[in-house]
Each structure stands twice: as C-alpha cells, then as structure tokens.
C-alpha cells in the first residue's frame with residue numbers, strides 16, 4: 001500500500017486541552033483539513049482527527065483527541081489523558097482568564113499523563129493582535145518555568161499551527177530514539193501500526209485482558 | 216440503549232422461567248440496566264463455566280453455585296428449584312460485583328448487544344482487525360441505529376479503564392474507521408430488537424464522526440433519528456431513503472429539525488449544497504413541495520419511483536436535473552411537462568396510468584423515455600415524442616398500443632429519417648423494418664405531393 005489513510009509505521013496519540021472557546025477544535029481542523037471553521041460549535045465530549053506526517057523519514061499517524069473545554073465534560077476529558085504521547089495545552093491570547101487557568105490544566109495533565117508526555121503550550125488567536133490580553137514574554141516565561149514547548153499560533157490564518165503539531169511529534173520521536181519512551185508499553189501513547197490479518201505476523205503486543213472492569 | 220457506568224449503574228437480574236430447547240433446559244434471564252431490559256438464555260453448563268472463571272479471577276466462593284446433578288435433572292420440580300437457586304446465585308454475584316462488573320459477567324449477560332461501552336468495545340476489537348481492509352475495499356458499510364447511537368453516546372462519556380488497557384478495544388479504532396467511510400447504509404427496524412425492549416428506530420444518533428461521508432442511505436430507518444445533519448449538508452453527494460414511510464420529501468431533507476414547514480428560501484441553512492442524487496423510492500410520497508426542491512439546488516438525479524405521486528409538479532427549479540424516475544406511481548396525466556421540469560435527459564414513467572404522451576412533446580433534451588406498462592392505447596398519442604430531436608431510447612412495452620398491427624414499424628415511421636437511430640423497446644430497428652419504414656415514408660411523401668398538386 002502506498003497512499004491513503006493507512007500508509008504509516010507509527011501511531012502517536014495527542015490530546016488537546018484548555019478552556020472552552022480557546023480554539024482547540026479550530027486548531028485540529030486547521031491541522032487536519034487546512035481550513036478555518038468560523039462557526040465551530042462547542043465540542044460535546046470529544047472529537048477525533050488524524051493526519052499522517054513525516055518525521056525523520058518516518059510516516060507517523062497522529063491520532064488526535066480534541067476534548068471539550070466545558071466544565072461539565074471534565075470527567076470525559078480527564079479519561080483521555082492517559083495514554084497520550086503529546087498534549088497540546090491551549091489558551092486564548094485575547095482572554096486572560098484562559099491563561100490564568102493554565103496551571104490547573106497543567107496539573108491535571110501532569111497528574112494524569114505519563115512522565116514522558118510532551119506538553120506543548122499554544123497561545124491561540126495570534127491574528128487578533130489588537131485584542132491581545134497576554135504578552136508573548138509572559139507566556140514564554142510560564143512555559144520555561146514549567147518546561148513546556150511554546151508557540152503562539154492562529155487557527156484562523158494557520159500561522160504556526162503545523163509547527164505546534166510537528167514539533168511535538170519530533171520531540172516524541174526523539175524520546176523514542178533515545179530510549180526514554182517505550183513503544184510497547186500500553187500507556188506510552190506511541191505504537192507501531194497495528195498489523196492486519198493476512199499481512200505479517202503480529203508481533204508480541206501486551207494484551208492485558210485479564211483484569212479490569214467492564215464499564 | 217443500556218448504559219452501564221462503572222460504579223454508578225444499577226443492574227438487576229432475575230430468571231422468570233426456564234424452557235426446553237433442543238432437549239436441554241435453558242434458563243431465561245432478564246437483565247435490566249436502567250430503563251432497558253433484555254432476555255438472555257443460558258444453560259446450566261454456561262453458569263458453571265462462568266462461575267469457574269469468577270472463582271479463578273475474582274475470588275468468588277466455590278460453593279456459591281447450586282451443584283451439578285446428573286440424574287433426574289429433567290424433572291419439572293427439580294428445574295423449578297434450580298431456576299430459583301440460579302436466580303439467587305445471579306442476584307448474589309451482581310450484588311457483589313455490581314460496581315465493576317467483570318467482563319465475564321458482561322458477556323454472560325450479552326452486554327455487547329445492548330450496552331454502550333460493551334458494544335463499542337466489540338466494534339473496536341472487530342475494526343482493529345478488519346477496519347483497514349473494509350475501508351480499502353471501498354464497499355458500502357452497513358450499520359444499524361443501535362451502533363450509531365452507541366457511538367454518539369460514547370463520544371460524551373469518559374473512557375473506561377478496560378479500553379485504556381486494551382489497545383484492540385480502543386475507541387480510536389471506531390472513530391478512525393467512521394471518519395474514513397464514504398458510503399454508509401443505515402439499516403433500521405421498527406420492531407423490538409432481539410429479546411429486548413429496545414426499538415432500533417427510536418434511537419437517536421448523529422453522524423458527526425463520519426467526516427468523509429459522500430453517500431448515505433436509510434433503509435427501513437427513521438430519518439428523524441438523525442439529530443444533526445449540519446456537516447452532511449456540505450459534503451453529501453448521494454442521499455437515499457427506502458422503506459422509511461416518508462410522506463413528503465421535506466421529511467428527509469430537514470430530518471434534524473422539528474419544524475418541517477419551511478419557507479421557500481435558497482439561502483436556508485438546510486440546503487444540501489453538494490447533493491447530486493436523491494433517491495426516495497419505496498416510500499409513501501404524495502407530493503414534492505417547492506420548499507423541498509429549493510434545498511437541493513445541484514440535484515442531477517431524482518428517484519421517486521414506487522411512491523404514491525399523482526402529479527408531476529414543482530420540479531422546474533431543479534435546473535441541473537438530468538434524470539427523473541417517477542415509475543410505479545399513480546400518475547394519469549403529464550400535461551405540458553416541460554413547464555414542470557427542466558431539461559431532463561432521462562425520464563422514467565413506467566407503471567403509471569398514462570393514456571397519452573401528449574404532454575412530453577416539448578422536452579427537447581430527452582434522450583431516454585421509459586413509459587412501459589401504462590395505459591397507452593392510441594398510436595397517435597405517441598406522435599409528439601417522435602418529434603423529439605435527441606430521443607434515442609423509447610420503451611413502450613406493456614401498453615395496450617403494442618398489440619396494434621405492425622406496431623413497431625408504425626412507431627418507427629413516426630421518427631422519419633431518424634428511425635434507424637431509435638432503440639424501441641430495447642431493440643434497434645432491423646433492416647427489414649427500416650425497409651418497410653422507407654417504403655411507408657416514400658408513400659406518404661408522394662401522397663403529400665399529390666395533395667399539393
């Protein structure tokens with residue numbers, strides 16, 4: 001197989017988190033469809049998108065979970081942290097409150113993801129310079145203090161959107177290369193492409209079916 | 216449908232009765248989760264193997280299950296006692312384990328047929344194996360409202376610990392698959408689903424996860440179960456609804472709105488911008504309203520066969536319409552049809568009650584006309600279509616007129632010099648027929664000249 005949605009060798013899982021209305025779904029849409037969705041409805045629960053990218057000559061499928069920012073879906077959002085290799089933490093540069101909530105999002109992310117999860121801070125809506133409420137420097141300092149990657153982007157113009165998703169993937173790929181991320185661990189958020197029947201023999205993948213409840 | 220949420224939901228079980236099946240006793244278990252209940256049939260040996268697993272994996276006491284009995288196990292009194300003992304047993308294990316029902320218990324109760332999490336997990340595991348193959352084959356994917364409803368619900372629910380641990384059962388497999396489907400058929404059902412109190416056609420769902428959908432077909436489904444068609448309106452190319460009991464076209468086009476009385480507006484938010492083909496055959500349509508027509512501005516193909524239409528009206532604003540199928544309706548007359556529809560190339564009016572083709576004489580773009588099995592008896596009423604400059608195929612079989620002596624040559628003669636180009640009743644004119652036509656034409660020409668002189 002050469003083209004289409006199944007030509008890749010790795011899967012990386014991402015989640016996108018942050019207050020409601022900061023533009024999470026628009027960022028995902030811009031990244032997967034290269035379009036801006038002006039009348040985007042609030043996300044109910046989660047949304048899902050994929051795109052195949054290339055890092056160091058490797059085709060990687062990004063599986064992206066876009067979560068709802070609304071408080072009433074917090075339990076749903078929290079359940080998706082586990083097993084994410086990358087987390088995009090988004091605030092809106094024109095709304096200070098969304099920036100102020102970052103520390104609470106960050107502590108959720110740190111508590112619920114694994115220690116190797118790459119967290120990327122995105123200051124979205126950079127096209128609205130006139131309404132800016134959070135300076136670049138201030139956010140950059142926050143990112144440095146918390147060891148986050150950081151960029152300002154615009155889901156509307158597409159500015160820096162690719163970079164945010166791709167830089168995250170590069171960092172994850174590095175972590176695999178230097179051995180700090182284990183491809184076979186169930187919760188690493190990275191894996192080889194699942195092998196389909198009729199192709200090569202499936203490799204030994206952990207199948208922990210014994211435990212767990214049914215809910 | 217049923218929803219069993221970890222540590223929150225109540226599950227009730229009872230065994231109302233036992234019955235004979237292929238000489239074995241089966242115990243009919245009624246499982247109730249919330250408002251939903253269903254029946255599961257299990258034999259004693261299945262209870263036994265369930266229990267062994269529970270003892271092994273969940274530390275249940277061995278003697279909890281009523282003991283085996285080899286002899287006399289068909290005695291009605293014994294069966295009744297065992298029924299009641301097994302019921303007590305099930306109630307106990309559910310009580311012990313309700314907060315986190317083990318997978319073994321869930322599958323014993325057939326949760327994967329009726330319960331959101333279990334059903335989605337089963338779908339995920341199947342798609343993990345064959346999802347890619349299915350997508351690559353490009354085939355139409357059939358799903359029922361239960362599956363669609365489960366996915367719609369699941370999107371709004373926290374992930375369960377089980378799916379976090381099992382890669383094969385990851386919800387991502389489902390969403391990834393759905394996002395790549397181009398052609399979907401929704402197969403509904405009006406009856407109770409299996410042995411439950413669920414009715415598939417009463418379960419709502421949306422299709423927001425279907426990001427590549429181009430072709431959608433409802434089959435025996437309830438179109439108003441689709442809660443939101445917003446994204447479909449910008450992408451769908453083909454929409455079909457068969458056996459859905461539709462009375463109006465608008466019912467399906469604004470399936471997601473409670474208000475079906477729309478104003479006629481081109482810029483309505485309900486416009487299907489890319490829709491090229493609409494197939495509503497096999498319903499109870501009695502009319503096509505002007506409002507409906509406005510919602511499908513790009514339509515090229517409209518199939519309304521097998522309905523209860525009596526007239527053809529309101530189709531003239533479908534400027535791109537090329538093919539129209541009105542076969543198997545109750546149409547008696549089609550006066551001045553060119554004023555009621557645009558420049559169609561193919562028109563199917565088979566199995567109606569037409570007695571004449573008079574009204575078709577100005578459909579100058581017509582290439583194919585099928586009027587088989589109508590009530591056309593008079594040869595002269597066919598003459599108007601013989602003058603249509605582009606007509607290539609004309610099907611008249613099954614009309615009384617076809618029994619007229621020399622029917623074929625008489626009709627072909629009407630086409631004059633074009634007789635050789637016409638496919639009449641699926642057959643091109645034979646040389647012999649063309650010779651006869653030539654003679655008849657020559658005769659009538661000379662007759663005309665005589666008159667002129």
Ligand SMILES: Nc1nc2c(ncn2[C@@H]2O[C@H](COP(=O)(O)OP(=O)(O)OP(=O)(O)O)[C@@H](O)[C@H]2O)c(=O)[nH]1
Pocket residue numbers: 018019020021022023024025026027037038039040041042043044067068069070124125126127128153154155156157
């Ligand atoms: N000017 C501008 N507007 C944006 C940008 N990104 C998003 N928006 C607008 O912001 C609003 C919210 O965007 P969403 O993507 O729905 O926000 P969200 O974070 O997904 O919100 P929830 O789903 O409720 O959590 C929409 O009206 C977008 O049009 C941007 O980069 N620039």
Ligand SMILES: [Mg+2]
Pocket residue numbers: 024025026041042043066067068069
């Ligand atoms: Mg959103």
